[in-house]
Amino acid sequence: MQWYVYVLIVLGVFLVVGLGLVVRQSSRRPPAPPEEPTAGAPQAPPVQTAPPPSAAAPPTVEAAPPTVEVVPPTVEVVPPVAVQPEIEVEAPPTVEAPAPTAGRLVRLRSRLSRSQNALGRGLLAVLSRDRLDDEAWEDLEDSLITADVGVEPTREIVERLRERTRVLGTRTPDELRSLLREELVGALDPKADRSLAATPHDGRPAVLLVVGVNGSGKTTTCGKIARVLVADGHTVVLGAADTFRAAAADQLATWAGRVGAEVVRGREAGDPAAVAFDAVRRGIEAGTDTVLIDTAGRLQNKVGLMDELGKVKRVVERHGPVDETLLVLDATTGQNGLTQARVFTEVVDVTGVVLTKLDGTAKGGIVIAVQRNLGIPVKLVGLGEGPDDLAPFEPEAFVDALLGVNA
Numbered sequence: 001m002q003w004y005v006y007v008l009i010v011l012g013v014f015l016v017v018g019l020g021l022v023v024r025q026s027s028r029r030p031p032a033p034p035e036e037p038t039a040g041a042p043q044a045p046p047v048q049t050a051p052p053p054s055a056a057a058p059p060t061v062e063a064a065p066p067t068v069e070v071v072p073p074t075v076e077v078v079p080p081v082a083v084q085p086e087i088e089v090e091a092p093p094t095v096e097a098p099a100p101t102a103g104r105l106v107r108l109r110s111r112l113s114r115s116q117n118a119l120g121r122g123l124l125a126v127l128s129r130d131r132l133d134d135e136a137w138e139d140l141e142d143s144l145i146t147a148d149v150g151v152e153p154t155r156e157i158v159e160r161l162r163e164r165t166r167v168l169g170t171r172t173p174d175e176l177r178s179l180l181r182e183e184l185v186g187a188l189d190p191k192a193d194r195s196l197a198a199t200p201h202d203g204r205p206a207v208l209l210v211v212g213v214n215g216s217g218k219t220t221t222c223g224k225i226a227r228v229l230v231a232d233g234h235t236v237v238l239g240a241a242d243t244f245r246a247a248a249a250d251q252l253a254t255w256a257g258r259v260g261a262e263v264v265r266g267r268e269a270g271d272p273a274a275v276a277f278d279a280v281r282r283g284i285e286a287g288t289d290t291v292l293i294d295t296a297g298r299l300q301n302k303v304g305l306m307d308e309l310g311k312v313k314r315v316v317e318r319h320g321p322v323d324e325t326l327l328v329l330d331a332t333t334g335q336n337g338l339t340q341a342r343v344f345t346e347v348v349d350v351t352g353v354v355l356t357k358l359d360g361t362a363k364g365g366i367v368i369a370v371q372r373n374l375g376i377p378v379k380l381v382g383l384g385e386g387p388d389d390l391a392p393f394e395p396e397a398f399v400d401a402l403l404g405v406n407a
């Protein structure tokens with residue numbers, strides 16, 4: 001045998017032994033590690049998976065106290081049920097439309113029936129006698145004096161009537177009545193200016209001051225005058241300067257409310273002059289036509305009352321002159337009222353008289369006495385407590401009502 005045969009045999013043996021080792025080794029080799037991703041290949045996101053519940057150890061329970069979140073209770077604010085609230089609608093004040101003033105005295109003539117019965121009928125009865133002797137003329141005088149015409153005016157009236165009757169030879173009752181009417185109207189100064197100075201001028205309101213003793217009807221008259229002015233188309237501010245009587249301001253406010261007028265009032269027992277001043281100032285600011293000021297009539301003594309009244313007037317006149325000062329007189333007080341009236345005329349310049357309560361007296365002749373004694377025209381007459389029972393004074397209509405003419 002050749003040497004190469006021996007070489008082949010030896011190589012074969014090595015080959016077999018080598019193969020046997022390789023097979024043994026490979027059966028023991030651990031599994032190959034996972035292949036490294038090749039660079040540049042897209043990397044899948046790591047997927048976290050929860051461990052199976054049974055598999056792992058029990059979860060670690062953290063012993064920390066649970067965080068108690070204290071949530072304030074949510075208060076649900078439930079809106080109130082939408083109930084329509086009761087709206088207090090202030091009813092618009094019922095503003096009244098006062099009756100026109102023209103012809104009021106004629107319409108209210110029946111209110112003079114007491115005077116008509118006592119005076120008018122008495123006079124006409126005398127003039128109807130068959131003979132107009134001295135006794136008849138004296139009876140005529142008595143009737144007039146009893147009716148508060150006053151001694152002096154009565155004498156004048158009777159003398160003139162006697163004279164005219166004699167001269168004219170008048171005999172019939174109708175003619176005599178006509179003459180008497182003329183004399184009574186003449187005694188009332190029919191030409192006197194009885195208009196109220198209530199029209200604004202120089203860019204400011206007219207100012208009316210109302211004075212008189214307590215109980216004469218001042219406050220009521222202020223209210224009635226306000227109605228008269230409103231009825232005639234004026235705007236009005238009322239000044240409650242009667243701070244002495246607490247209810248007077250309320251009374252005035254009620255009157256004002258009825259016609260939609262404004263009231264200026266002060267505190268109780270306050271300074272009346274200040275209230276009067278403020279009322280005029282308010283009238284100027286508001287561009288009102290007329291300011292009407294009610295004053296107090298009651299003070300401890302006459303001097304105090306008059307001092308106060310004088311002060312009210314002076315203070316008001318800082319705004320400008322007072323246009324009208326009306327003196328309110330109670331017709332039922334008769335001749336006593338004249339004495340009081342004179343005191344007022346000494347302190348304030350009275351420009352007109354308001355004679356109230358003529359419906360309550362049989363002595364309507366007081367109208368003549370007031371005019372003749374004071375020399376001041378009666379501008380208005382009160383014929384009742386009703387709101388429109390105040391009439392512009394008309395001498396002819398008044399005398400006709402007294403004598404029952406055209407009744």
Ligand SMILES: Nc1nc2c(ncn2[C@@H]2O[C@H](COP(=O)(O)OP(=O)(O)OP(=O)(O)O)[C@@H](O)[C@H]2O)c(=O)[nH]1
Pocket residue numbers: 212213214215216217218219220221242245248296297298356357358359360381382383384385389
């Ligand atoms: N019958 C009648 N009563 C009247 C008239 N005028 C006023 N009165 C009444 O007289 C009373 C007094 O009236 P007031 O207006 O309060 O008198 P006043 O002058 O203001 O009184 P004081 O505020 O106290 O100063 C009231 O009852 C009125 O109704 C009128 O013309 N006729």
